[in-house]
Amino acid sequence: MYHWFHIFPKNTGLSLYAWIAFCILPFYFIIRSSTLYEIIIGITMLMLFFTIYRLSFVKQGWTVYVALSIEMVISIGMTIYFGYVYFALFIAFFIGNVKSKSGFISLYVVHLSTTVIAFAVGFIFQYDVFIAQLPFNVLGLLGVILLPFTIYHRNRREELESQLKDANERISQLMVMEERQRIARDLHDTLGQKLSLIGLKSDLASKLLSTKPDLAKQELDDINQTSRTALSEVREIVSNMRTARLEDEMVRVQELLRFSQIECDISGEHTLDQLPLLIEDVFCMCLRESVTNVVKHSQSSTCQIQLSNLAEEWRMVVQDDGIGIKPETPTDTKSGIKGMKERLEFVNGKLEVHSNQGTEVMIRIPRIIHQTEGGHE
Known part of the structure; x- marks a missing residue:
């Protein structure tokens, strides 16, 4: 009520x-x-x-x-x-x-x-x-006939949309929990066994150090090799997590656009494979928000996503052929754009939005080069 x-x-x-x-x-x-x-x-x-x-x-x-x-x-x-x-x-x-x-x-x-x-x-x-007042009375009777069904079905639709939103949020939470459990399993399987082995060999080496130094040295070599292997496996896990994130986000937005009957054209999708984790996270968020705005507000038939790995910056452009942004509303108040700008500030990035026969969203993140005293990277 x-x-x-x-x-x-x-x-x-x-x-x-x-x-x-x-x-x-x-x-x-x-x-x-x-x-x-x-x-x-x-x-x-x-x-x-x-x-x-x-x-x-x-x-x-x-x-x-x-x-x-x-x-x-x-x-x-x-x-x-x-x-x-x-x-x-x-x-x-x-x-x-x-x-x-x-x-x-x-x-x-x-x-x-x-x-x-x-x-x-x-x-x-x-x-x-x-x-x-016969015409008005007839319209009143038509209102009595049609108005309840209009209101009832509108409320029902809003209720279903709210339930769908809650379900999607719940699914997102479950996906996060599942990903955390997977990471925990991978780290346990990788580091758990290796650290246990390192601990056992350390105890053994300390006992053999005074009586059998040659065997103690062999155990220390095994510890060194085991630690290097563990480090390599951890780096591989982190690398797989990093490269899968942007790729997975690309798959999601393609599915979203396909279900919304919007043609998707992606170019340069493999040019940003080796991004730092923070930069990749920002790109994923901006890509998700930009494509969501295309689906919700643009009324477009096509969406182009272009990724570029330039000498001075990483760049992503999301462009549609929809109705554009109404000029009477400030750009910063549009859906998600303020959030994208705030996220980009953490990496000195810039967001540019152009609306002319559609909308173009350009995300630019500069490469940050740390120089040594000698002037080299």
């Missing part, structure tokens, strides 16, 4: 001013009545309707159905005696926000039936009034 301050429905195809008019118009229909008694009754029904309508957003359980029943009775009375049918639209909006499918169908059928009957009876007793 919405909160009580959402008394004016949103995203229903009508502007806020139309709903405000629906709140003010009842006074006209009531005041035009001929007797003071009818005016008092009408204003009382009007205030009672909006009070109960507001409370129905904060109540739960059976009290909601009681409130809706009273609102329907008031709507019927306003339709028959004053020719005002638009309270039915407020009730239709509320019914569309009922989450229970059975409750939604029951309330929808009851509300539609009572509205049609009240309209028919009101047409008999208030013939001149109904004929004068």
Whole structure:
């Protein structure tokens, strides 16, 4: 359910001013009545309707159905005696926000039936009034028929999108946990055995050092060779982790673009194989965010990704042929661009965004050369 301050429905195809008019118009229909008694009754029904309508957003359980029943009775009375049918639209909006499918169908059928009957009876007793505003009354009936389903399915879609987002976040967390476990297994299998062997041979060498120095020297040589082997294996693990990351990110973005029916063209994908870990991490984040923006906002049919390994910098360009970025909105406020700039600041990188017949995002990270006193790298 919405909160009580959402008394004016949103995203229903009508502007806020139309709903405000629906709140003010009842006074006209009531005041035009001929007797003071009818005016008092009408204003009382009007205030009672909006009070109960507001409370129905904060109540739960059976009290909601009681409130809706009273609102329907008031709507019927306003339709028959004053020719005002638009309270039915407020009730239709509320019914569309009922989450229970059975409750939604029951309330929808009851509300539609009572509205049609009240309209028919009101047409008999208030013939001149109904004929004068017949087009608006017909539109009101169409709103009663269509509005609940529109609101119900929109809320259902938003709920499913939220569940999908939560599921994707959970999958991402599980993938991180799985990767950590894999790294832990690799390190255990690589370093665990080697360190245990080094420890045993160190103890043995210390015992043989005074009595059999030749054997002690042989054990120390074995320790040296074992440590070098362990170091080589650790470097291989780190190297595999490093080279797989950007490659895996490329595979992910290609799959994302393919499922979004966007043609993907990648050039120079093997030019950045030997990146430092921090630089590679920044490139992965920027690539992921840029392609996500292409899918979500660009409405493009093609996406080009170009990687370059230049003498002075590493460069990545993501370009699409979509609608571009609206000029009235500052670039830094766009989705993810501020985050990319903040990440690039850690490596002295720069982000350039150009929007002309599509959008081009260029990520540039300079090579940092540490020089010795002699001027060599």
